Amino acid sequence: MKISFFKYQGTGNDFVMIDNRRNLISKNDTKMIRKLCDRKFGIGADGLILLGNPEVEGDDFKMVYFNADGNESSMCGNGGRCLVAFAKYLGIIENEATFTAVDGAHKASIENGLVSLQMQNVSEISQKGNISFLDTGSPHHIVFTENVKDIDVKAEGAAIRNSDTYIASGGTNVNFVEAEAENTFLVRTYERGVEDETLSCGTGVTAVAIAANASGRVHAKKIHLKVPGGELSVSFERKENNSYENIWLTGPAEQVFKGEIIC
Numbered sequence: 001m002k003i004s005f006f007k008y009q010g011t012g013n014d015f016v017m018i019d020n021r022r023n024l025i026s027k028n029d030t031k032m033i034r035k036l037c038d039r040k041f042g043i044g045a046d047g048l049i050l051l052g053n054p055e056v057e058g059d060d061f062k063m064v065y066f067n068a069d070g071n072e073s074s075m076c077g078n079g080g081r082c083l084v085a086f087a088k089y090l091g092i093i094e095n096e097a098t099f100t101a102v103d104g105a106h107k108a109s110i111e112n113g114l115v116s117l118q119m120q121n122v123s124e125i126s127q128k129g130n131i132s133f134l135d136t137g138s139p140h141h142i143v144f145t146e147n148v149k150d151i152d153v154k155a156e157g158a159a160i161r162n163s164d165t166y167i168a169s170g171g172t173n174v175n176f177v178e179a180e181a182e183n184t185f186l187v188r189t190y191e192r193g194v195e196d197e198t199l200s201c202g203t204g205v206t207a208v209a210i211a212a213n214a215s216g217r218v219h220a221k222k223i224h225l226k227v228p229g230g231e232l233s234v235s236f237e238r239k240e241n242n243s244y245e246n247i248w249l250t251g252p253a254e255q256v257f258k259g260e261i262i263c
């Protein structure tokens, strides 16, 4: 059997995309999904996303996300933005979308080639010194530090991800962050499920922007994030009870090629 696939990237976080509205791919086929994401034996990607038929009234489609290890995981912000661009390519939407992912409902819009994705509200943030932890659809440990370019993200990220603090709850993603200028941060992320540094992480930079504001490092409501694969921005509203709402992640998302999988 041959199945069409598409490859997208959002600031260097890359994904295999499959239009699964006819249920061609089983979400339990971990082995095949892992192989498709393998950079030597498959197409190669940080994750794979199935675009499914909507299951919620008013939605345009459903998002099902898998990490490169083949396992279904929590929310992927860059993947969500790429999926919106894919839905536009397929003619499912024009420039606005409503869809449901594992963490709940999302709205999105496309303007001037940039895709903006509304993220879930955040009300719980743990902070201790230069460390923060919060969940923006996926869990994120954040280290505010210096000289981010010199960090061995794979080794240090893996040590934190596999530490006693996180291992029992399924691990975490780890972000190393340096203030570059007013309202601008450099971010490098270790992603669980890829088990390596990726060039960008959407839920990660969202978590960094909120943690930077919550810890008083910045007071702005729109924050710029520079990642190895490009630039993103995150805007939000901080409520009186210190929760964060109306959170939007914005950046580029583009189709890079298409082909056929031989199953």
Ligand SMILES: N[C@@H](CCC[C@H](N)C(=O)O)C(=O)O
Residues within 6 Å of the ligand: 013, 067, 073, 074, 075, 076, 077, 078, 079, 138, 139, 172, 173, 191, 192, 193, 194, 200, 201, 202, 203, 204
């Ligand atoms: N790259 C993603 C995050 C994907 C999920 C993560 N690897 C996890 O399993 O927690 C993003 O852009 O948010």
